[in-house]
Amino acid sequence: MVTITDISKACGVSRATVSKALNGAPDISPETARRVRETAVALGYLPNATARALKLGRTYNIGVLFSDATGGGISHEYFSQILESVKAEAERLGYDITFISRDLGGQQMDYYEHAKYRSCDGVVIASADFNDPAIVRLAMSEIPTVTLDYSFDSRTSILSDNVRGMDTLVRFVYTRGHRRIAFIHGEMTSVTQKRLASFKKTCAALGLEIPPEYIRSAVYHDPRASGLATRAILALSERPTCIIYPDDLSFLGGMSELERNGLSIPGDMSVAGYDGIPLSQVLRPRLATYRQGAERMGREAARLLIEQIEQPDTWLPQQLTVEGELLPGDTVADIG
Amino acid sequence: MVTITDISKACGVSRATVSKALNGAPDISPETARRVRETAVALGYLPNATARALKLGRTYNIGVLFSDATGGGISHEYFSQILESVKAEAERLGYDITFISRDLGGQQMDYYEHAKYRSCDGVVIASADFNDPAIVRLAMSEIPTVTLDYSFDSRTSILSDNVRGMDTLVRFVYTRGHRRIAFIHGEMTSVTQKRLASFKKTCAALGLEIPPEYIRSAVYHDPRASGLATRAILALSERPTCIIYPDDLSFLGGMSELERNGLSIPGDMSVAGYDGIPLSQVLRPRLATYRQGAERMGREAARLLIEQIEQPDTWLPQQLTVEGELLPGDTVADIG
DNA sequence: TTGTATGCGTTATCAT
DNA sequence: ATGATAACGCATACAA
Numbered sequence: 001m002v003t004i005t006d007i008s009k010a011c012g013v014s015r016a017t018v019s020k021a022l023n024g025a026p027d028i029s030p031e032t033a034r035r036v037r038e039t040a041v042a043l044g045y046l047p048n049a050t051a052r053a054l055k056l057g058r059t060y061n062i063g064v065l066f067s068d069a070t071g072g073g074i075s076h077e078y079f080s081q082i083l084e085s086v087k088a089e090a091e092r093l094g095y096d097i098t099f100i101s102r103d104l105g106g107q108q109m110d111y112y113e114h115a116k117y118r119s120c121d122g123v124v125i126a127s128a129d130f131n132d133p134a135i136v137r138l139a140m141s142e143i144p145t146v147t148l149d150y151s152f153d154s155r156t157s158i159l160s161d162n163v164r165g166m167d168t169l170v171r172f173v174y175t176r177g178h179r180r181i182a183f184i185h186g187e188m189t190s191v192t193q194k195r196l197a198s199f200k201k202t203c204a205a206l207g208l209e210i211p212p213e214y215i216r217s218a219v220y221h222d223p224r225a226s227g228l229a230t231r232a233i234l235a236l237s238e239r240p241t242c243i244i245y246p247d248d249l250s251f252l253g254g255m256s257e258l259e260r261n262g263l264s265i266p267g268d269m270s271v272a273g274y275d276g277i278p279l280s281q282v283l284r285p286r287l288a289t290y291r292q293g294a295e296r297m298g299r300e301a302a303r304l305l306i307e308q309i310e311q312p313d314t315w316l317p318q319q320l321t322v323e324g325e326l327l328p329g330d331t332v333a334d335i336g
Numbered sequence: 337m338v339t340i341t342d343i344s345k346a347c348g349v350s351r352a353t354v355s356k357a358l359n360g361a362p363d364i365s366p367e368t369a370r371r372v373r374e375t376a377v378a379l380g381y382l383p384n385a386t387a388r389a390l391k392l393g394r395t396y397n398i399g400v401l402f403s404d405a406t407g408g409g410i411s412h413e414y415f416s417q418i419l420e421s422v423k424a425e426a427e428r429l430g431y432d433i434t435f436i437s438r439d440l441g442g443q444q445m446d447y448y449e450h451a452k453y454r455s456c457d458g459v460v461i462a463s464a465d466f467n468d469p470a471i472v473r474l475a476m477s478e479i480p481t482v483t484l485d486y487s488f489d490s491r492t493s494i495l496s497d498n499v500r501g502m503d504t505l506v507r508f509v510y511t512r513g514h515r516r517i518a519f520i521h522g523e524m525t526s527v528t529q530k531r532l533a534s535f536k537k538t539c540a541a542l543g544l545e546i547p548p549e550y551i552r553s554a555v556y557h558d559p560r561a562s563g564l565a566t567r568a569i570l571a572l573s574e575r576p577t578c579i580i581y582p583d584d585l586s587f588l589g590g591m592s593e594l595e596r597n598g599l600s601i602p603g604d605m606s607v608a609g610y611d612g613i614p615l616s617q618v619l620r621p622r623l624a625t626y627r628q629g630a631e632r633m634g635r636e637a638a639r640l641l642i643e644q645i646e647q648p649d650t651w652l653p654q655q656l657t658v659e660g661e662l663l664p665g666d667t668v669a670d671i672g
Numbered sequence: 673t674t675g676t677a678t679g680c681g682t683t684a685t686c687a688t
Numbered sequence: 689a690t691g692a693t694a695a696c697g698c699a700t701a702c703a704a
Contacts, residue, residue, distance in 0.1 A: 003697055014675045019699055029673060046452050050389045051697035054680050059386065060441075061434070074420050080411040087410075087435055094441025096454060098397070098434050099423055105396075105430025116382050118432060223618045252618040259620050279615070282559045282588045284595050339681055350691045355683055365689060387681035390696045 002045045010039045022047070053119060062090055062305060063100040063120035065111055065138070068128040076221055077277040078247075078294055079126065082148065085298030086124055093306050095121070102134060112138040122305045124148065128189055128220075144312075146305040148297060149191050151319050156308060158301045159321045162191055165290040166198035168326050169272055172288070173242050174206050177336030178270060181210065182240035184229045184254070186220035186247070195274075199244070220246050223253025230257040241270060241335060248273035248280040248289055266333035276327050285330035293322040338381045346375045358383075389455060398426055398641060399436040399456035401447055401474070404464040412557055413613040414583075414630055415462065418484065421634030422460055429642050431457070438470060448474040458641045460484065464525055464556075480648075482641045484633060485527050487655050492644060494637045495657045498527055501626040502534035504662050505608055508624070509578050510542050513672030514606060517546065518576035520565045520590070522556035522583070531610075535580070556582050559589025566593040577606060577671060584609035584616040584625055602669035612663050621666035629658040 004018040011018065013032065021028045021036035028036075039045075053059040064086060066079055074080055090097050100114050100123060111134045115123050122144035127135050130150040139145050139152045151157040173181055183199050186192050196215070203210050213236055218225035226245055230253070233243060245251040251273040255265065263269045265285060273280055276291020300320055308315045340354040347354065349368065357364045357372035364372075375381075389395040400422060402415055410416055426433050436450050436459060447470045451459050458480035463471050466486040475481050475488045487493040509517055519535050522528050532551070539546050549572055554561035562581055566589070569579060581587040587609040591601065599605045601621060609616055612627020636656055644651045 001697090004699095005697080015697090016676075016699080017674055019697095020674090023699080025700095027673060032673080046449055048390075048455065048697055049453050050386055050395065050455050051680090052699080053386045054384075054390050054682090054696090055698050055700090057680075074410070074416050074423075077411060077413075080416050084410050087437075091435075091437050091440055092442070094443075096434050096440070098432050099427075101423075101427050104427055104432070106428070107430075113382055117385050119384065119386050249615075249618075252615070256618070256620045279585075279588070282585075282592070284592045337681090340683095341681080351681090352683080352692075353690055355681095356690090359683080363689060368689080384681055387696090388683080390680090390698095391682045391684085393696075 001048070002043045003048070004045075006043055007036060007039050007045055010043065011036055059119045059121055060094055061096050061098055061118065061120055062302070062309075063115045063118065063123040064097050065100040065115075065123055065125045065127065065135075067101075067126075067132075067135070077249075077279070078275050078292065081277075081294035082126065082298040082301070085295045086302045087298075089299045089302035090306070093302070095302075095306060100138075110134040110137065112141050112143070115143055121309045122146070124301050124305060128187075130190060144305060144308045146301045146308075148301060154317050156304050156317045157319050158297050158304070159319060160191075160292045160297060161321050161323050162194040163198040165274070165292070165324050166195045167202045169244060169274070169288075169290050170199060170202040171206070172326055172328065173244070173270070173272060173332055174208070175336075176270070176332050176334045178240075178242040178332070179208060180214070180238070180240040180242070181208065182214040182216070182233050182243045183210075184216045184218050184226055184233075184243060184245050184250070186218060186250075188217075192246075214240055218246055218250060221249050223250055223256070225253065226250035227253035227257045230254040234258075234261055234263075239269075242272065242332060243269065244272045244274070246274065248275045248277050248287060251280075251287060266331045270332040270335075272329075272332060276324065280329070281327065286327070288329035288332045289327050290324050291327050292324045297322045337384075338379045339384070340381070342379055343372060343375050343381055346379065347372055393455075395455045395457055396430055397432045397434055397454065397456055398638070398645075399451045399454065399459035400433050401436040401451075401459055401461045401463065401471075403437075403462070403468075403471070413585075413615070414611050414628065417613075417630035418462065418634040418637070421631045422638045423634075425635045425638035426642070429638070431638075431642060436474075446470040446473065448477050448479070451479055457645045458482070460637050460641060464523075466526060480641060480644045482637045482644075484637060490653050492640050492653045493655050494633050494640070495655060496527075496628045496633060497657050497659050498530040499534040501610070501628070501660050502531045503538045505580060505610070505624075505626050506535060506538040507542070508662055508664065509580070509606070509608060509668055510544070511672075512606070512668050512670045514576075514578045514668070515544055516550070516574070516576040516578070517544065518550040518552070518569050518579045519546075520552050520554050520562055520569075520579060520581050520586070522554060522586075524553075528582075550576055554582055554586060557585050559586055559592070561589065562586035563589035563593045566590040570594075570597055570599075575605075578608065578668060579605065580608045580610070582610065584611045584613050584623060587616075587623060602667045606668040606671075608665075608668060612660065616665070617663065622663070624665035624668045625663050626660050627663050628660045633658045 008015045008018045021033040126148040147157045216229040218229045273287045273289035276289045280287040344351045344354045357369040462484040483493045552565040554565045609623045609625035612625045616623040
């Protein structure tokens with residue numbers, strides 16, 4: 001390994017001079033600086049991030065915590081899009097990212113301890129369960145954090161516009177003439193609560209009376225659960241004319257169930273999803289859905305986290321809502 | 337931050353003793369060891385991975401390099417599954433993972449330099465282009481590496497069984513009575529070369545003469561490109577009875593094109609995909625495809641990399657092929 | 673303009 | 689059984 005000591009010997013100057021020259025300190029003669037830089041390149045010198053971190057108390061490393069019920073959060077397209085953009089923005093700003101988990105190497109280490117152990121400068125947190133004490137501990141710690149889709153008091157968060165999204169979706173369906181609208185929602189997270197409240201409120205505002213049987217519970221990203229919920233809805237004496245699913249992937253489970261019953265989309269039943277993942281627009285018919293601004297959410301999360309890390313004085317916590325957009329697709333029939 | 341110095345003061349012993357006690361050294365009295373450990377817990381002590389890394393020359397951190405043409409490798413389900421299992425296995429063995437990229441913070445840093453800068457103990461490499469000099473440099477460097485779906489000389493690699501997979505798929509289609517089989521392949525990577533060669537060889541072995549027009553080029557994970565290729569195939573005077581797509585996602589582009597032409601699957605045209613991502617089995621009809629053992633590939637990659645890191649003496653490079661399995665689905669009609 | 677000295681937190685060696 | 693000391697590579701306050 002080539003260190004500043006090697007360079008100092010090669011150049012016949014002290015290690016301090018080398019360090020200063022490489023970091024562009026103003027009190028080094030241009031001539032020396034040039035010579036040092038050239039030998040550094042010639043020798044293939046690379047700074048050692050570990051040593052630098054130990055000295056500076058900054059790792060230029062941010063943790064990413066993605067936890068869902070199953071533990072396999074990354075493979076969900078919505079999460080992986082966010083991860084991708086967090087990564088891209090962080091790297092642009094000179095930060096690497098490391099995954100934060102519990103249970104590192106058989107040790108029982110909670111999230112906070114893991115982040116601390118790795119000296120992360122900050123952490124981006126996405127979780128299905130923000131009541132988890134381990135999540136709360138990390139989020140409320142002295143480590144800078146940004147949470148996705150959930151706000152802690154006096155902390156920064158990036159929120160997708162669940163209320164507006166559901167409102168938009170319901171009004172769109174209403175505009176197409178639908179009055180009996182069913183909603184299959186995911187497991188009870190804070191996101192679900194917002195969407196469900198928005199669904200009910202918008203329906204009420206539109207003068208729709210939604211019978212309780214039209215609202216059913218399923219599981220995010222689980223086509224099977226949504227298939228079962230769909231079956232239950234189809235068994236009702238008075239069926240809805242449109243079903244809104246927890247997310248685009250879950251819709252696929254509903255799709256199978258509808259086909260099994262010989263119902264065509266949108267001829268016999270209209271449907272809508274949520275998320276707007278690329279897949280939804282590749283399907284035929286294209287799925288009506290609400291596209292969350294996942295790419296922007298990740299980008300802003302990284303940006304605000306790093307801002308908080310680098311300007312702790314002028315920093316103020318903020319809740320940033322990222323708007324999505326309606327993708328009308330072809331799965332909501334106009335029955336007006 | 338609580339350090340061993342704090343513990344040493346609290347216990348009235350030296351820092352060396354604390355370090356030894358915490359690491360279970362044999363030359364510390366049980367009584368002292370117990371006292372040290374208890375105060376460590378009481379004070380909320382956490383070892384500092386950075387300092388430890390500097391001292392030991394080991395970071396317990398492995399790099400993951402996922403590069404595809406678009407740069408957004410993570411969001412492909414096949415990759416994200418591998419990433420997920422690499423992460424899980426690495427963590428089980430006490431390692432964290434960090435993404436390796438080029439262009440960190442505006443610096444032009446190639447992959448090798450990045451991995452070196454972060455002192456990764458090893459790197460898992462997945463890439464669409466193993467001819468990229470930056471990839472080659474890293475893979476052939478002194479840093480332990482494991483490559484996915486490509487072998488470098490004297491290095492460890494995890495290979496999916498592309499030859500066997502394509503062979504299995506073609507024979508399955510053949511068994512169902514198909515004799516005119518088209519193959520839309522992805523861009524020309526080493527993986528593509530293997531699948532294409534296997535396709536041709538298996539067809540030849542079965543006595544099938546595949547006209548060149550039946551073999552078309554598209555782009556992995558790009559439904560549009562496969563849609564266009566499908567259109568070209570449908571324009572042929574003598575259509576095939578079955579089309580094999582580059583991957584499951586690409587098939588969706590073909591699906592749209594078939595529907596646009598009023599062709600039903602598998603009534604009017606049989607189809608098969610590749611990868612066997614969960615989506616493929618949620619679709620109706622279920623897609624005939626070959627499921628790659630992504631989960632196992634990631635696990636073995638992490639395991640073999642860490643083995644190489646921890647036992648450099650007894651280590652030997654190896655090529656491990658992970659077998660997949662045929663998912664027959666319902667999209668290949670029996671026309672025998 | 674350059675160099676010396678010190679410390680970041682940890683572990684390993686060698687005395688005691 | 690315990691402790692003093694040095695070292696990992698780097699950056700900085702201060703001296704020259």
